[in-house]
Amino acid sequence: MVKSPKDSQVIMTELVLPNDTNVFGNLMGGRLMYWMDIAAALCAGKHCNTPVVTASVDNISFENPIKLGNAVHIHATLSRAFTTSMEVHMKVWGEDFINQKKYKSNEAYYTFVSLDMNRCPIPVPGVLPETEEEIKLFDGALRRRQLRLILGGKMKPEDAEELRALFF
Secondary structure: OEEOHHHOOEEEEEEOOHHHEOOOOEEOHHHHHHHHHHHHHHHHHHHHOOOEEEEEEEEEEEOOOOEOOOEEEEEEEEEEEOOOEEEEEEEEEEEEOOOOEEEEEEEEEEEEEEEOOOOOEOOOOEEOOOOHHHHHHHHHHHHHHHHHHHHOOOOOHHHOHHHHHHHO
16 A cells, blocks of 8 residues: 555644743743654654654754744654655745744654554555655655764674665
8 A cells, every 4th residue: 555645744833831831931942842753753654544653853953943832733744654754844934924924944854663462563555756856855854873883883884775875
C-alpha cells in the first residue's frame, strides 16, 4: 500500500501562554519541541494506523522566536517511509495577531517507528510524493537517514551510498 503525504498531514495550533515562556517572553524551545513531537507522532500514526514511537529528532533550527500571546502553527508532513520507520518534516510558523504578521520560526525532521501491540517494529505503507516540495523532501530523506544512522553508530560511512554519491 502507498499513501500520499497529504493523507497524513497534521496542522496543529497552540497559543503561547505565560507558563510556556522564558524570562524574555519567548516560547521555550523545549515546549515547542514537545508540541512538535505530538504533531509529528499524529502524522506518523495517521500514515501507518499503528502506535508509533519517536526514534530520532534532528536538525531543529530556530530562526525567529515566538512571543507570548502569539499563535504557533506546526505543519507536520510525512516525507518518506522506509521499512518500519517514517521521516516527518515539520515547519513551524508564529503568528502575531495584533500586528497581523505570520513568520517562520523553525523547521525540523523527526523519525518514528511503527510498532505492533507487542512493541515490535512492523512494516509501514510507502509514500508517493505528488508536489514539487514533497518530491524534494522524499529525495533527500534517504541521505538524511544515512547521516542519522552514521551519527548513531548504526552504519559505516563507507556503506552510505547516497551520501558518497554527493562527494565522489
